[in-house]
Amino acid sequence: xxxxxxxxxxxxxxxxxxxxxxxxxxxxxxxxxxxxxxxxxxxxxxxxxxxxxxxxxxxxxxxxxxxxxxxxxxxxxxxxxxxxxxxxxxxxxxxxxxxxxxxxxxxxxx
Amino acid sequence: xxxxxxxxxxxxxxxxxxxxxxxxxxxxxxxxxxxxxxxxxxxxxxxxxxxxxxxxxxxxxxxxxxxxxxxxxxxxxxxxxxxxxxxxxxxxxxxxxxxxxxxxxxxxxxxxxxxxxxxxxxxxxxxxxxxxxxx
Numbered sequence: 243x244x245x246x247x248x249x250x251x252x253x254x255x256x257x258x259x260x261x262x263x264x265x266x267x268x269x270x271x272x273x274x275x276x277x278x279x280x281x282x283x284x285x286x287x288x289x290x291x292x293x294x295x296x297x298x299x300x301x302x303x304x305x306x307x308x309x310x311x312x313x314x315x316x317x318x319x320x321x322x323x324x325x326x327x328x329x330x331x332x333x334x335x336x337x338x339x340x341x342x343x344x345x346x347x348x349x350x351x352x
Numbered sequence: 353x354x355x356x357x358x359x360x361x362x363x364x365x366x367x368x369x370x371x372x373x374x375x376x377x378x379x380x381x382x383x384x385x386x387x388x389x390x391x392x393x394x395x396x397x398x399x400x401x402x403x404x405x406x407x408x409x410x411x412x413x414x415x416x417x418x419x420x421x422x423x424x425x426x427x428x429x430x431x432x433x434x435x436x437x438x439x440x441x442x443x444x445x446x447x448x449x450x451x452x453x454x455x456x457x458x459x460x461x462x463x464x465x466x467x468x469x470x471x472x473x474x475x476x477x478x479x480x481x482x483x484x485x486x487x
Binding site: 299300301302304305307308311312 | 381384385414415416418419421422425426
């Protein structure tokens with residue numbers, strides 16, 4: 243599969259995850275969200291940026307449990323619930339947010 | 353409430369050049385989702401998996417060594433390294449990456465995850481497990 247943007251095409255796997263991490267731009271994230279019928283606001287970006295930093299540091303996309311805990315530590319307890327994250331990313335916070343962040347599907351994601 | 357079992361992942365191979373180390377790490381991370389009592393042991397060339405400053409750019413593979421530092425986030429706080437294996441290779445704990453976890457019951461104090469143990473101590477640890485995965 244590919245995503246077309248500004249006359250360039252970007253390769254993805256069959257589930258829509260970017261094949262080359264280095265292809266990622268925030269515009270591409272917006273495009274992926276649009277294809278899913280959603281829009282990215284500040285709270286979404288908070289999570290997406292966090293995931294990109296986590297991947298940069300540890301070379302993995304964190305499991306939902308780890309993501310939830312880390313979000314709570316950094317952004318406050320009220321955001322450390324799977325309910326909050328599922329409201330932002332109804333297809334599954336780890337899966338959907340990782341996709342928009344240009345990361346591979348999280349290890350052990352079920 | 354399901355029974356919590358003690359899982360030990362035993363790592364004996366050098367990190368790069370075969371898939372064992374990476375596969376083990378992935379199984380550990382996947383297994384961590386199941387709330388079991390998880391520990392890791394590093395023996396023989398397996399101790400190289402925890403070396404500081406690994407660089408895989410020359411062999412064109414992913415440098416997954418950074419991922420060991422995420423183990424604490426997955427509530428894995430018991431990482432045993434066999435002393436004899438370090439000694440034989442002229443290594444000490446200072447050559448290994450610092451790995452830590454945060455203790456929720458102690459105001460999130462950061463604690464050392466790595467314990468260097470003798471082969472006798474490790475034998476006892478192995479003896480106390482319910483499940484052992486060998487890589």
